[in-house]
Amino acid sequence: INLGLLNISIKKILLNVDYILFHNIKLINVLKKFNKIKPLFFFFHTDKYKHIKKFRYIEHIFTVNTKTRNIVNTYFNSNKAKYLPNCINTDTMEVKNLVSSKRKKLVVGAMGRLIEKKGFDFLINVFKNLSNVDLIIGGAGPIKGHLIKLSENFSNIKLIGWVKDKDKFFSNIDVFCSSSTNEPFGLVILEAMGRGIPVISTNCKGPSDIIKNYHNGILVNVNNIAELRY
Numbered sequence: 032i033n034l035g036l037l038n039i040s041i042k043k044i045l046l047n048v049d050y051i052l053f054h055n056i057k058l059i060n061v062l063k064k065f066n067k068i069k070p071l072f073f074f075f076h077t078d079k080y081k082h083i084k085k086f087r088y089i090e091h092i093f094t095v096n097t098k099t100r101n102i103v104n105t106y107f108n109s110n111k112a113k114y115l116p117n118c119i120n121t122d123t124m125e126v127k128n129l130v131s132s133k134r135k136k137l138v139v140g141a142m143g144r145l146i147e148k149k150g151f152d153f154l155i156n157v158f159k160n161l162s163n164v165d166l167i168i169g170g171a172g173p174i175k176g177h178l179i180k181l182s183e184n185f186s187n188i189k190l191i192g193w194v195k196d197k198d199k200f201f202s203n204i205d206v207f208c209s210s211s212t213n214e215p216f217g218l219v220i221l222e223a224m225g226r227g228i229p230v231i232s233t234n235c236k237g238p239s240d241i242i243k244n245y246h247n248g249i250l251v252n253v254n255n256i257a258e259l260r261y
Contacts, residue, residue: 045069056082063088074115075099078215078236086111095216096236116240117216121225127202136187138165140204140228142194142219143211145172150210150233150254155182157259162187167204169194201226212253214238224248231259 045051045065053062054074062071071089075082078099083106086092093115094100103112139158143149151168155178158166164187168178171193182188194200201207207223209232216237223230224241230248232238242248251258 056085059085059088076215096240098236117218119221119225124225126227136165138167138204139206139208140167141208141210142169145170145175145178147174148211148213150212151178152181153254154210155188157256158188159185167191169200201228206231209238211235217241
């Protein structure tokens, strides 16, 4: 799609709707032409603050965490941003019976795109000194080679690549850990919780909204190896 152009049929559709909802900020250059006649709603789920100045064309912003909502509203001195967290369907999820586990070692799982902000290098460094606990990391991404090299010679740390079967992944772990340095939401935290898996997470934007510390999970400070190890 050429974002700089809208064909006649699309223009007709947009002129006959009550409002326009979108989640790709690149579309704003086209859609801002409609902001005088149709309310624009934007779902802001990436937390890329460099885009905030473009929100002046948008009537309502939906954010997935409260910190970002507050930042947007402070920037515009308004209430245009509303908190609308992500959600999941738990009806098909099998709740794990943790008492029935026969594993000899505790197994901690982590999953996500293998990029720097997910903090997997920090997590690996924690488990290098926890030989009595296994760590399984699921996911693919540009720093996979770096993480493999970082964890080599540590038999308790395994990178298993892209996870196709999440039910199988969660059935093989006892605790889920989110180690992100910056996390707008953290959908995988909900996926673990929905299966009855205890969750530990770094205390950043999204997780701090989801987890009430020592009530439905545990929050630890970002990059604090000693705290997570404890």
